[in-house]
Amino acid sequence: MSVTRREFTRQSALTGAGIALTGAVGALATAPGALAAEDARHGHDGHDGHDGKGHGKELGYGPLIPDPDGILALPAGFSYRVLTHSGVTKLETGEPTPSNHDGTAAFEGPRGVTLLVNNHELSGTRAGWAYPVPLTDGLVYDPVAAGGCTVVETRRDGRTAEWVGIAGTSTNCAGGSTPWGTWLTCEETEDKAGKNGLLKDHGYVFEVDPYDKRANRDPRPIKAFGRYAHEAVVIDPKQGHAYLTEDASGPNGLLYRWVPPKGFRHGRGKLRTLADDAGVLQATKCFDKKGAFVDDLSRATEIGTVYGVDWVDVPDRDAKTVSVRKQFTDGQITRARKLEGMWWGDGGAYFVSSFARSESPVAHDGQVWFYDPKRRTITLKVLLGVNPDPSVDGALDGPDNITVSPYGGIVISEDGNGLQHLFGATDSGRTYPIARNELNDGTAEDPSYSEMTGVTFSPDGKTLFANIQTPGIMLAITGPWKRQPAK
Numbered sequence: 001m002s003v004t005r006r007e008f009t010r011q012s013a014l015t016g017a018g019i020a021l022t023g024a025v026g027a028l029a030t031a032p033g034a035l036a037a038e039d040a041r042h043g044h045d046g047h048d049g050h051d052g053k054g055h056g057k058e059l060g061y062g063p064l065i066p067d068p069d070g071i072l073a074l075p076a077g078f079s080y081r082v083l084t085h086s087g088v089t090k091l092e093t094g095e096p097t098p099s100n101h102d103g104t105a106a107f108e109g110p111r112g113v114t115l116l117v118n119n120h121e122l123s124g125t126r127a128g129w130a131y132p133v134p135l136t137d138g139l140v141y142d143p144v145a146a147g148g149c150t151v152v153e154t155r156r157d158g159r160t161a162e163w164v165g166i167a168g169t170s171t172n173c174a175g176g177s178t179p180w181g182t183w184l185t186c187e188e189t190e191d192k193a194g195k196n197g198l199l200k201d202h203g204y205v206f207e208v209d210p211y212d213k214r215a216n217r218d219p220r221p222i223k224a225f226g227r228y229a230h231e232a233v234v235i236d237p238k239q240g241h242a243y244l245t246e247d248a249s250g251p252n253g254l255l256y257r258w259v260p261p262k263g264f265r266h267g268r269g270k271l272r273t274l275a276d277d278a279g280v281l282q283a284t285k286c287f288d289k290k291g292a293f294v295d296d297l298s299r300a301t302e303i304g305t306v307y308g309v310d311w312v313d314v315p316d317r318d319a320k321t322v323s324v325r326k327q328f329t330d331g332q333i334t335r336a337r338k339l340e341g342m343w344w345g346d347g348g349a350y351f352v353s354s355f356a357r358s359e360s361p362v363a364h365d366g367q368v369w370f371y372d373p374k375r376r377t378i379t380l381k382v383l384l385g386v387n388p389d390p391s392v393d394g395a396l397d398g399p400d401n402i403t404v405s406p407y408g409g410i411v412i413s414e415d416g417n418g419l420q421h422l423f424g425a426t427d428s429g430r431t432y433p434i435a436r437n438e439l440n441d442g443t444a445e446d447p448s449y450s451e452m453t454g455v456t457f458s459p460d461g462k463t464l465f466a467n468i469q470t471p472g473i474m475l476a477i478t479g480p481w482k483r484q485p486a487k
Contacts, residue, residue: 057483057484057485059426059430059432059484059485060075060424060432060433060434060484061075061076061077061078061432061434061479061480061482062075062076063075064393064433064435064436066438067438070438070439070440071437071438071439071468071473071475072435072436072437072438072439072468072475072477073435073436073438074434074435074477074479075433075434075479077479077480078435078477078478078479078480079477079478079479080435080475080476080477080478081158081475081476081478082473082474082475083116083152083154083160083465083474083475083476084097084101084118084150084152084160084162084472084473084474085097085471085472085473085474086098086099086100086101086131086471086472086473087099087130087131087471087472089160089162090162091134091150091162091163091164092161092162092163093134093136093163093164095134096131097131097150097162097472098120098122098131098132098133098134098148098150098472099120099122099129099130099131099132099470099471099472100120100121100122100129100469100470100471100472101118101119101120101121101453101454101467101468101469101472101473101474102118102119102120102121102172102173102174102401102453102454102467102469103118103119103172103173103174103175103176103185103186103232103341103401103453103454104116104117104118104119104401104453104454104455104456104465104466104467104474105117105175105176105177105183105456106456106457106458106459106465107177107181107183107210107211107459108459108460109153109211112155112156113153113154113155113156114153114154114458114459114463115151115152115153115210115211116151116152116153116154116210116456116465116474117149117150117151117152117165117183117185117208117210118149118150118151118152118454118467118474119147119149119172119173119174119175119185119186119454120132120133120146120147120148120149120150120172120472121147121171121172121173121188121469122146122147122148122170122171122172123146123147123170123171123189123196124145124146124170124191124196124197124198125144125145125146125196125197125198126144126145126146127197128146129146131472132146132147133146133147133148133149133150133164133166133167133168134164134167135167135168136163136164136167138217138218139164139165139166139167139168139216139217139219140167140168140219141166141167141168141169141200141206141219141221142168142169142170142198142199142200142202143168143199144168144197144198144199145167145168145169145170145198145199145200145202146170147167147168147169147170147171147172147187148164148165148166148167148168148169148172148185149164149165149166149169149172149183149185149208150162150163150164150165151163151164151165151208151210152474154476163213165183165185165208165209165210165216166185166206166208166216166219168219169185169187169202169206169219170187170189170191170198170202171187171188171189171202172185172186172187172188173186173187173188173230173231173232173247173340174186174188174231174232174245174340174341174342174400174401175205175232175233176232176233176234176235176342176343176344178207178235178266179235179237179266180266180267180268181209181210181211181268182207182208182209182210182268183207183208183209183210184205184206184207184208184222184233184235184271185205185206185207185208186205186230186231186232186233186244187202187203187204187205187206187230188229188230188231188247189202189203189229190202190203190227190228190229190248190319190323191203201227202227203227203228203229203230203319204221204222204223204225204227204230205221205222205225205230205233205244206219206220206221206222207222207269207271207272209268209269212268215268215269220272222271222272222274223274223276223277223317223318224258224271224274224275224276224277224278224279224281224317225242225244225258225281225317226244226256226258226281226314226317226318226319226324227317227318227319227324228246228248228253228319228323228324228325229246229247229248229253230244230245230246231244231245231246231247231253231339231340231341231342232244232245232340232341232342232343232351232401233245233342234342234343234344234349235266235344236344236349236373237344239373240260240264240265240266241257241258241259241260241373242257242258242260243255243256243257243258243342243349243351243371244256244257244258244342245339245340245341245342245351245352246324246325246339247338247339247340247354248323248325249337249338249359250359251325251326251330251335252296252325252335252336252337252359252360253325253335253336253337253338253339254283254284254324254325254328254333254334254335254336254339255283255284255334255336255339255351255371256281256282256283256284256314257281257282257283257284257311258279258280258281258282259279259280259282260278260279261274261278261279264278264279276318277317280313281313281314281317282311282312282313282314283311283312283314283324283325283328283333284309284310284311284312284333284334284378285309285310285311285312285332285333285334286307286308286309286310286334286378287307287308287310288307288308289306293331293334294307294334295330295331295334295335295361296334296335296336296337296356296360296361296362297334297335297336297353297367297369297378298336298337298353298356298360298361298362298363298364298367299361299362300367300380300383301362301364301383302380302383303380303381303382303383303428303429304379304380305379305380306377306378306379306380307334307377307378308376308377309371309376309377309378312328312332312333314327315327336353336356336360336367337353337354337355337356337357337359337360338352338353338354338355338356339351339352339353339354340352340353340354340399340400340401340415341399341400341401341402341412341413342402343402343403343404343410344404345404345410346370346404347372347373347374348370348371348372348373349370349371349373350368350369350370350371350381350402350404350410351368351369351370351371352366352367352368352369352399352400352402352412353366353367353369354366354398354399354400354415354416355397355398355416363386364383364384364385364386365384365385365386365387365396365397365398365416366382366383366384366396366397366398366399366416367380367382367383367384367399368380368381368382368399368402368410368412368425369381381410381425381427381429382399382410382412382425382429382431383429384396384397384399384431387416387417387418389418390416390417390418390419391417391418391419391447392418392419393419393436396414396416396421396423396431396433397414397416397417398414398415398416398417398451399412399413399414399415400412400413400414400415400451400452400453401413401415401452401453401454401455402455403455403456403457405424405457405484406457406461407461407481407482407483407484408426408427408483408484408485408486409424409425409426409427409484409486410424410425411423411424411425411434411455411457411464412424412425412455413451413452413453413454413455413466414451414452415451415452415453416451418449419436419437419449420436420437420449420450420451420452421433421434421435421436421437421452422434422435422436422452422455422464422466424484426484426485426486426487427486427487428486428487430487432484434464434477435452435466435477437449437450437452437468439468439473441470441471450468450469450470450471451469451470452466452467452468452469453466453467453468453469454466454467454474461481462478462481463476463477463478464476464477464478464481465477
């Protein structure tokens with residue numbers, strides 16, 4: 001049963017009410033394995049984790065070893081394989097792999113096959129890109145738009161195939177997998193027909209079926225989910241609610257919930273049958289333990305902070321004249337800068353605020369929150385302090401795509417300044433490196449490294465897939481994975 005605002009406020013004032021409102025843990029330092037204040041008080045040394053039973057466990061997998069091929073640094077015992085490379089590998093139809101790899105999910109296929117749906121974050125028209133998503137007959141939404149998704153099939157013997165899942169969409173950033181085995185790809189744009197050369201309105205969510213090419217024909221936007229700068233989406237497998245993030249500024253974006261209409265049952269192909277105004281689209285309004293309204297999630301400066309959540313109906317979800325986030329006054333909803341990656345796990349939704357600066361009340365270099373739909377609360381799980389020197393390895397900033405790890409905690413793709421990593425975070429918010437992008441697309445004097453994206457584990461948990469967004473490389477990482485300490 002959900003906790004109402006009144007109940008949340010009343011219980012927070014009681015000892016032993018069963019709801020943790022503000023943890024004692026301080027802001028997480030940015031160095032790998034760094035400890036929050038509470039860990040230090042318990043005598044941990046910053047190198048060993050703890051399994052909760054008095055037995056020390058090493059956190060992470062050790063230092064990253066430079067790659068002689070200049071692509072990906074990994075810990076000892078780990079290796080990677082390139083699955084797709086924009087302009088180098090080919091689709092089944094002979095066209096080159098599209099560029100700008102982003103959000104990805106993995107699905108179990110027959111006889112050891114893994115199917116990956118891979119977003120290509122290409123904005124505007126096709127003329128602006130060397131390798132747009134090919135306009136495969138029957139799979140095109142807007143014939144001038146450059147973005148879309150490809151489906152990558154990888155087999156145990158190393159063979160790989162790739163084909164188009166959807167084309168003619170724009171700025172396909174993140175998205176999310178569904179409980180029924182499809183991918184929801186999100187357009188991170190608000191461009192309408194006639195803007196930036198596009199022929200149709202954009203800013204929608206589309207469904208892509210990795211198993212059935214016929215199901216992807218005649219792409220239709222899920223307008224019930226709203227039109228805005230979508231980032232990611234998850235589906236509550238029990239209640240059927242969709243949760244969606246918005247990466248936008250001026251003003252900052254919102255966290256949304258879509259409540260399905262009465263009697264609606266999810267399943268393959270069902271979302272495309274929804275009326276444009278089906279269900280209810282809502283935005284978050286958060287409040288603290290005293291019942292005070294929280295205007296922006298950057299206000300939380302301690303790991304373990306918990307806010308109660310109310311939901312406010314969106315007036316015009318299709319944003320016909322005013323962007324959805326601008327339809328609210330600042331006192332009606334709670335905002336956050338760069339609401340990005342999202343993943344369902346542990347009975348709720350993990351979601352990211354990538355960073356905050358002058359556009360937000362408090363500066364930080366990354367937050368990861370957990371929404372509990374039963375308690376209707378969000379809890380701050382990871383907090384990264386502002387990185388003083390992103391060009392120096394060791395510090396982490398800018399979390400983006402995330403996934404829940406079968407080995408405990410979460411794994412995060414870094415989209416910050418300077419060096420770019422894949423890194424893990426424990427349940428208590430401690431971080432450790434997993435990989436580092438070494439593909440310098442700048443110069444020796446002024447190096448530049450593209451963001452890491454699309455982090456996701458194979459269904460059997462043995463392979464971690466991830467992308468280097470520019471130029472667009474999909475990687476399969478294997479090695480001696482192990483259970484990470486929770487604390």
